Amino acid sequence: MKLKNFLLAAVAALFTLQTQADEGMWLLQLMQQQHSIDLMKKQGLKLEAEDIYNPNGVSLKDAVGIFGGGCTGEIISPDGLVLTNHHCGYSAIQRHSSVEHDYLTDGFWAMRLEDELPNERLSFSFVHSIIDVTDVVNEDIKSGKTTEVNAMTRTYLNELAQRLMAQSELNGKSGIRAQVYPFYAGNSFYLIYYKVYPDVRMVAAPPSSIGKFGGETDNWMWPRHTCDFSVFRIYADKNGEPAPYSADNVPLKTPKYLNISLKGLNENDYAMILGFPGSTSRYLTASEVRERMETTNQAEIDVRGVRLEVLREKMAASDKTRIQYANKFAGSSNYWKNSIGMNEAIIKNKVLETKAEQERQFNLFAKGKPEYEGVVDRINAAVEKSIPVERQLDYLTESFYSAIEFRTPVDLMDQLKEAIKNKDNVAIEGAKNELRQVFDQIHNKDYDHEVDRAVAKAILPAMAEFLTLPELPDFYQTVTDFDAYVDNIYNNSILANSTNLEKFLKKPTIKAIDKDPSLAYMRSVQDCMYKTIDAYTGQDDLTLEHKAYIRGLNEMKNAPAYSDANFTMRLTYGNVKSYEPRDAVKYKYYTTADGVLEKEDPTNPEFVVPAKLKELIQKRDFGRYAMADGSLPACFLTTNDITGGNSGSPVMDAEGNLIGIAFDGNWESLSGDINFDDNLQRCIAVDIRYVLFVIDKLGNCQRLINEMKIID
Ligand code: ARG
Numbered sequence: 001m002k003l004k005n006f007l008l009a010a011v012a013a014l015f016t017l018q019t020q021a022d023e024g025m026w027l028l029q030l031m032q033q034q035h036s037i038d039l040m041k042k043q044g045l046k047l048e049a050e051d052i053y054n055p056n057g058v059s060l061k062d063a064v065g066i067f068g069g070g071c072t073g074e075i076i077s078p079d080g081l082v083l084t085n086h087h088c089g090y091s092a093i094q095r096h097s098s099v100e101h102d103y104l105t106d107g108f109w110a111m112r113l114e115d116e117l118p119n120e121r122l123s124f125s126f127v128h129s130i131i132d133v134t135d136v137v138n139e140d141i142k143s144g145k146t147t148e149v150n151a152m153t154r155t156y157l158n159e160l161a162q163r164l165m166a167q168s169e170l171n172g173k174s175g176i177r178a179q180v181y182p183f184y185a186g187n188s189f190y191l192i193y194y195k196v197y198p199d200v201r202m203v204a205a206p207p208s209s210i211g212k213f214g215g216e217t218d219n220w221m222w223p224r225h226t227c228d229f230s231v232f233r234i235y236a237d238k239n240g241e242p243a244p245y246s247a248d249n250v251p252l253k254t255p256k257y258l259n260i261s262l263k264g265l266n267e268n269d270y271a272m273i274l275g276f277p278g279s280t281s282r283y284l285t286a287s288e289v290r291e292r293m294e295t296t297n298q299a300e301i302d303v304r305g306v307r308l309e310v311l312r313e314k315m316a317a318s319d320k321t322r323i324q325y326a327n328k329f330a331g332s333s334n335y336w337k338n339s340i341g342m343n344e345a346i347i348k349n350k351v352l353e354t355k356a357e358q359e360r361q362f363n364l365f366a367k368g369k370p371e372y373e374g375v376v377d378r379i380n381a382a383v384e385k386s387i388p389v390e391r392q393l394d395y396l397t398e399s400f401y402s403a404i405e406f407r408t409p410v411d412l413m414d415q416l417k418e419a420i421k422n423k424d425n426v427a428i429e430g431a432k433n434e435l436r437q438v439f440d441q442i443h444n445k446d447y448d449h450e451v452d453r454a455v456a457k458a459i460l461p462a463m464a465e466f467l468t469l470p471e472l473p474d475f476y477q478t479v480t481d482f483d484a485y486v487d488n489i490y491n492n493s494i495l496a497n498s499t500n501l502e503k504f505l506k507k508p509t510i511k512a513i514d515k516d517p518s519l520a521y522m523r524s525v526q527d528c529m530y531k532t533i534d535a536y537t538g539q540d541d542l543t544l545e546h547k548a549y550i551r552g553l554n555e556m557k558n559a560p561a562y563s564d565a566n567f568t569m570r571l572t573y574g575n576v577k578s579y580e581p582r583d584a585v586k587y588k589y590y591t592t593a594d595g596v597l598e599k600e601d602p603t604n605p606e607f608v609v610p611a612k613l614k615e616l617i618q619k620r621d622f623g624r625y626a627m628a629d630g631s632l633p634a635c636f637l638t639t640n641d642i643t644g645g646n647s648g649s650p651v652m653d654a655e656g657n658l659i660g661i662a663f664d665g666n667w668e669s670l671s672g673d674i675n676f677d678d679n680l681q682r683c684i685a686v687d688i689r690y691v692l693f694v695i696d697k698l699g700n701c702q703r704l705i706n707e708m709k710i711i712d
Contacts, residue, residue, distance in 0.1 A: 002477060002576040007064035013303045022574030022639040023564045023676035025277050028053035028298065029130045030062055034561055037137045040573045044270030046654045061569065062256035067124040067648055072275035073124060076652040077707035080234035080252035082124060084648030085663045086211030089230030091327045092119045093205045101317050104326055107207035109699040116201040116233055124200050124234050127569050128193040149540045152186045163182045163192055165505050173241025185550040192568060197234045197242045199249050204231035204701055206694050207610055215606030216333050220341055222587055226633045227662040229691045231704065251258045258650055259709045260688055261657035264627055265576050266591050269653040270571040271638040273662055277565035278645030279675045283550045285376055286355040289385040289674055293346060297339040298393035306462045307403040307455050314451045324446045341670035351675045363606050365556040372552045374547050382542040389536045392471045393529060399463050400525045404456045405447060408518040409438055410526055414645050417513050433506055439501050453490040457483055468601040473524040493518030541679050552604060567645050574639035579682055581668045593617045593632035616697055624712060625693040633687040636660060643673055651685045657711060660685035
């Protein structure tokens with residue numbers, strides 16, 4: 001179908017929704033076309049479309065960007081001050097931490113500009129411009145440059161982005177990055193230019209006892225009392241252009257920043273969020289939902305469960321390990337718990353039934369339309385074939401490419417072998433250098449070979465339970481003593497320690513490579529995966545059928561007209577709102593600092609309250625950040641439609657003022673990435689007043705408060 005028809009259908013679909021349904025991650029560039037702006041105004045928005053997104057001028061979207069690789073951040077001062085979540089700044093905070101300077105435990109406050117700490121591998125990306133390139137892609141398909149399936153692959157999309165950038169006036173401009181994304185399962189495509197600033201410095205972070213209060217226990221849960229924020233600053237060269245870290249760089253002058261409102265909120269107040277939701281799958285068939293449950297989710301639950309248990313024990317036993325593995329543990333645990341919650345919620349919220357009903361309607365609509373007839377049946381048949389394959393691959397990747405970190409690169413070792421065989425000294429030296437780099441990458445500051453050995457010793461036998469023998473790498477056919485097998489790898493392989501490596505590099509031989517236990521193990525894993533992938537055909541069919549299904553759903557006006565999340569900038573609007581998770585229980589839409597003291601448990605590291613915070617709460621010393629009744633707000637709920645990647649996103653009022661930072665979702669709606677439930681799905685945000693209170697009264701960082709524009 002032509003894009004125009006598609007959009008018309010999308011617009012028509014929109015008008016079948018009630019205004020109160022807050023589902024939808026809307027594209028800024030389609031706000032007018034899709035009339036989301038009209039619905040927003042109806043719900044209370046006081047701004048015009050151009051105030052939010054203006055391709056020819058400065059707008060709200062210029063105050064929001066991608067923080068690091070997977071979070072959102074917002075600008076809150078004319079000098080490039082950035083607010084995001086504590087859990088988004090976590091890896092930076094951890095990297096600066098050691099047993100001597102434990103910023104994870106104690107927090108970090110740069111009292112002067114000079115104290116702000118540079119971070120390797122941390123950038124901030126603004127959306128520069130958005131261009132519809134659907135016609136270009138369709139032309140490429142027509143001319144045979146690509147195919148309908150390949151048009152959705154990274155390789156093609158990257159090539160296209162480079163090709164289009166080469167023709168653009170932006171080509172060669174500093175910090176510009178181009179990326180093409182498929183939307184609506186490949187029914188349309190946009191090219192997005194980003195301006196990426198690679199010098200981002202750490203400015204402030206509360207102690208984890210505040211920024212991560214409630215820890216894993218409260219994660220994905222309401223009621224919540226986590227002050228999940230951290231503060232960074234973007235630096236640029238003297239001309240305000242992106243530049244790698246240099247002592248000469250200066251704070252970036254930002255043309256747009258968010259004003260902060262301390263006015264407070266009431267139930268049903270308008271609330272909107274701009275951010276970068278990573279991934280949703282709102283248009284699956286029931287069979288595809290089942291696939292998600294049995295493959296990705298179950299593999300995460302099982303494999304991560306094994307790893308986390310080992311890490312928990314090792315981290316409790318040593319401060320060094322606790323700091324080294326803090327970020328890995330939180331990241332792994334986050335989606336481990338999410339998968340558990342999602343599988344539960346899919347059943348509880350009858351998502352399979354909802355999807356089945358949607359399919360029934362689709363089948364009625366599809367009758368007599370050759371483009372759509374039989375699509376669902378064909379998806380179901382394809383899914384039947386793919387479930388065992390996906391399941392096997394997900395378990396193998398979760399275990400051998402994620403949980404266990406020690407890995408010898410098979411290709412590199414083969415290259416080296418080849419070079420030795422050919423007596424090609426240049427190639428030998430090249431491979432030796434690469435091997436040294438791999439060694440440094442593996443044995444980095446946050447890696448402990450003994451911890452990893454323990455993880456491997458737990459994972460290998462567990463995998464024998466999760467998969468059948470034919471699904472496992474072939475070493476499972478012969479190995480009986482997993483401990484001895486792992487010890488051999490962790491003691492005797494070339495990359496196991498620097499002694500082994502140096503000994504090998506002094507005189508690299510084919511024999512030594514052939515004997516390497518880690519190489520043999522990785523080759524076995526790799527062969528197993530390749531064999532499965534090679535034997536599997538059908539992915540292409542599924543891609544095309546799925547594309548047709550989504551196009552059809554939009555056409556039949558059954559689903560809202562927004563595209564699944566794909567880590568592009570989206571807007572979601574809704575309201576501040578309480579909810580009723582189960583019979584006889586109703587949750588208020590906000591919590592207060594009093595709840596922090598109610599949850600306090602000095603014997604549980606997740607619920608320790610720092611003495612200073614406790615004192616301020618007990619004295620009710622909240623200054624200008626208190627609510628009318630004298631208490632200090634902590635977190636609040638909205639109906640906004642967010643998911644992972646939105647972490648750190650600004651929650652704004654009807655005028656676009658910052659009122660909170662989004663950081664989580666609630667347990668009862670963890671099926672939300674698959675199906676949005678108006679009654680249950682809530683976004684959890686930390687109230688901006690709690691954040692400023694902590695910066696001001698705990699961190700004594702008034703210099704930051706003074707940079708902001710605060711409306712009392
Ligand atoms: N659930 C939150 C999210 O995905 C992350 C919370 C991080 N905190 C934690 N305790 N692991 O955005």
